[in-house]
Amino acid sequence: xxxxxxxxxxxxxxxxxxxxxxxxxxxxxxxxxxxxxxxxxxxxxxxxxxxxxxxxxxxxxxxxxxxxxxxxxxxxxxxxxxxxxxxxxxxxxxxxxxxxxxxxxxxxxxxxxxxxxxxxxxxxxxxxxxxxxxxxxxxxxxx
Numbered sequence: 001x002x003x004x005x006x007x008x009x010x011x012x013x014x015x016x017x018x019x020x021x022x023x024x025x026x027x028x029x030x031x032x033x034x035x036x037x038x039x040x041x042x043x044x045x046x047x048x049x050x051x052x053x054x055x056x057x058x059x060x061x062x063x064x065x066x067x068x069x070x071x072x073x074x075x076x077x078x079x080x081x082x083x084x085x086x087x088x089x090x091x092x093x094x095x096x097x098x099x100x101x102x103x104x105x106x107x108x109x110x111x112x113x114x115x116x117x118x119x120x121x122x123x124x125x126x127x128x129x130x131x132x133x134x135x136x137x138x139x140x141x142x143x
Contacts, residue, residue: 059085059099059112066120067130075130078137079119087112 057065063079064072082101083089090097090108098107100119107115120130127133127143137143 057113059087059116062113063116063120071130074134075120075123078130078134078143079116081137082143087115 060076063075067075079085079099082096083099085099087099087110089099089101091101094101095103097104098110098115098119099112100107100115100122102115102118102122104118107118110118123130123133123143127136133143
């Protein structure tokens with residue numbers, strides 16, 4: 001009596017390939033998840049710790065949390081026009097960099113939150129409020 005082992009081998013190979021495919025899918029999913037987390041982390045910055053909990057904020061959220069709603073609306077328009085809220089924005093002709101488009105070389109290596117802090121401080125020192133800075137921008141096309 002002879003047994004045909006061919007179907008058994010094929011079935012075992014199919015099971016092996018299925019396990020390999022499942023493992024590859026799990027690895028691919030893990031890699032995509034890690035890459036996604038890295039991109040999200042780069043876009044967000046760490047805010048202060050409140051009640052022992054560290055809070056993640058975007059630069060816009062930081063500005064909104066630190067300004068009145070009216071002043072936030074003005075800075076949002078201003079930074080939207082200046083840099084589209086891009087922390088990597090750079091104007092070759094003026095040398096202005098970052099979200100606030102300041103001329104400080106430090107802004108090129110600052111985090112997005114640090115750039116917004118710097119921008120708010122600059123605006124307070126020079127114009128007193130973001131709305132006054134926006135009015136100046138509308139009049140002269142710079143602030």
